[in-house]
Amino acid sequence: MDFDLVRTAGGKSIAREAPEILQKRCYCSLFPVSLPGIPSRNRGNGMARHGSNLQSKGGRYFARLAVPKELQPILGKKEFSQALGADHAQAVRRLPSVLDGFYQDIDAAKAKLTGKPAPAPRPSPKRLLSPTEIGTRHLQSRLALDTEIRDSGSPAIGLGFPDEDYVSQLRDLAAGRIFDPLPSPIALALEWASKSGNLQDAPGTSGWNATVRVLARAELVAIETEMLRDEGEPDPPIPADLTPVNPAAEAQPATSARILGPDSLLPLSEILPRFLAERRPSGPTAREYETVVRQFEEAMGEPMPVHTITRRHAVRFKDTLLETPSSATKRFPGMTLLDAIAANKARKEPFPCLDAKTLNDKNLSRLKTLLGWCASNDLIPDNPATGIRVETAEKAGKAPREDFTPGDLTKLFAPALFAPAGTLDESQWAMLIGLFSGLRPSEAAQMKLDSVRHERGVLCFSVEEETKNRGSRRLVPVHSTLIELGLERRVAALRKAGETHLFPIWYAQGMKAKAEAEKNGSATLNQYFPRFIPRRFNVTYLKNANINDPTKDFYSFRHTFKTGLRKSGVDKGTADYICGHTDQSAGAVYVHGVSIEAMKAAVESLHFDGLDLDALRKSLGLSAVA
Structure with a gap:
């Protein structure tokens, strides 16, 4: 017999042998390839076998299996149903493994009805395989094929040599550095897994990429083993991540x-x-x-x-x-x-x-x-x-939020930008309260008018709505600047108008967003309030004030407030309580003993350079404070 050197699936060159041997060389993970003179096998259509078990409803596909009447009391249902997604091809691939699970539940119910132990479930030939299982099968078939070729007695055994370019490509694939193009052995293995129903992942998904990486590693192990066999060396140990799967063990979950x-x-x-x-x-x-x-x-x-x-x-x-x-x-x-x-x-x-x-x-x-x-x-x-x-x-290396500098405060509160109409609306009050109280945006947005009240003669913000944590519930004395600018007058006007919250528009917008989030099952505590006044401030107001530092946003008012307390010499315990931090120190239990008078003194100690309050008062038609 004459032999011609040809490239094999393993990246080696061997003699061209009988057609049946060549077919096995290209079989690769037990998936047959059409070759001249060798007919391919038609696997048929999965829908033909499971047409009544695959239903389409509302653009989505579902697996369905009726429960026998005698088993319905045990299983508590008349039929099994499981969503398979909106993609028809993926639904067909997933259907066999889902049905297998249904049948196992039915077998268990039959055993309970008859009192006989359920038969050990056999793994479905079309169950979804993990990347490791697909890679393991590929490695096993490659090594079994190499063994059969060696047992054939061909004189060409041992004459091969590794293709360095192919090995380099496999290493890149195994490391996840590339995913295209795929060498034929990897592509054939993926095609086998996909067409036989064992691979649910579409090209480009994380599951597909993981399978490619494992298959490339399996190819590298197979090539290394073949080279050692050529030298008469024993097979190396199979790596732990490619340890052969024992189907019998998987079929006996009770063990x-x-x-x-x-x-x-x-x-x-x-x-x-x-x-x-x-x-x-x-x-x-x-x-x-x-x-x-x-x-x-x-x-x-x-x-x-x-x-x-x-x-x-x-x-x-x-x-x-x-x-x-x-x-x-x-x-x-x-x-x-x-x-x-x-x-x-x-x-x-x-x-x-x-x-x-x-x-x-x-x-x-x-x-x-x-x-x-x-x-x-x-x-x-x-x-x-x-x-x-x-x-x-x-x-x-992510830059933290930064405080507003004196220059920033001058720009932010310049009367021509801040209060051009000579009045304060919700956005302006939100900025002032953020700077002089350090309230979180979600805390300010939920503040009720009844929560702006006097405690021992001191006007305070009482933070008592849904908060970040237990330590966030607290009293924050109102700075005299806010009182001078008309906070109490604003509260009285809102009460007269029948409002219940300090920021009625902001609160309504946040609650609407919350309702939509809860409807979609995606609501998270207070995530919706920062979308409105803070977002407009971050996107538009800062740009108009010519502040382009990405580390500064609406939340920087709270950081500036906390820094101001520290610069004023306020002790950590008092500052943490005012800011709503949970103190983890040994003396944390005493923080709640801070008097309202001491907190008022701490807040009044704040001084912000760059903030021209006289100009602001003048623009609002208020008398300057001596």
Whole structure:
């Protein structure tokens, strides 16, 4: 037989052998490729097999399976139903694994009805595979193919050599430095996983990219093993991240060491109500937990028993969130998390993705807390989300907010810009109160007229609405400058007009935004109030005042107030109480003993250079203070 050197899937050159051997060389992860003289296999259409189980409703697809009448009392439902997203192709790919879960529940219910143990579930051949499982199968098939070729006795065995360019390309892929173009072995492996229903991720998504990285690593391990075999060396140990999956072990969940009880078999979506009932978080916080559980299960493709969640899943969730557009449910209504990511990437100008700080403080923190609760209540032996965070190098170098300088205050409160009409409206009062009281924007926006009251003869702002934390509830004496500029007259006029809040327009705008957020299930404590007066100040007013420093915004009034207290010699305990900080020092318990008179003296000690109050009073038609 004559042999010609050809390039193989492994990046080596071997002799061209019999067609059946060549077919196996190009088989790559058990997916057949059409070659001359070799017919390809037609896999058919998944819809033909599951037409009655896949339903379309309102532009979205659902998996559906009727429950036998005799099992309905046990399962508490007449049918199973699970959303599969708005993309038809992805819905068809996800359907088999979802139906497999339905059938397992039915088998368990049958066992409970008959008293016989349920048969050990066999893993569906179309269940969704993780990147590691896909990479492991690829490595196994590559090594098995190499073994078969060597066993064939071909004289060309051992004559190959590695392609350095191909190896370099694989290293770039494994490191995530490139994702295009894909070498044929990787592309074929992805095509096999996609067409056989084992890969739910679309090209460009975090799951797809993770699978590419693992497949590239599997290729590198296969090439290294082949080279060692050529030298007569034993196979090297398979890396831990490519350890072969044991299907038999996966088919016997009852033997898993991570199952500590019946609740270990429940998904997070079924555990969450019990967690919320025990923890009793606020409404917005509860919605954050609900959102995170939904995002996690959509990122994984389906609800999974909590005992099967590993660090690999937590890392994949983090990677998915990094590609998730902000306000995804509003911008891509009706889409799952993965659908929204793909749709956003398809836009000419994609929407910005979620902020790393938000992911750490909200999404990943909530997942860690929920899984930590599961560990504390013996549902799982440990918390797989511990330490999973988004590492951001730029965070350490991010410039903090800066105080307004005397020059800034001169520009901000120049009568021609600040009060050109000779009156003060909500925006002007918000700026003055921010500077002379240090109230947070959300605290000022919610301030009731009844909360501007006298305590022991001292006019105070009583911060008592929804606040950031318990320490935020406090009394803040009103600075005499605000009284001189007419704060009490404003309160009286608003009462006469039938208003209930110090900033009625601002408060109404914020509450409308809050209602819309709650309707969409995305409300967070007080996030909506900074959208109005503070945003206009940041976007328009600062520009008109010729202040272009990105470290200065409406919140800088609060920073300037706190700095002013420090410069005036006010002790830390008193200043922390006035500003609404929770003091963690050993003497913190005594802070609440600060008298209102002492706090009044502290506030009156404030002096802001650059603020020309006489010019402001004159523009408002008020008498100058001697």
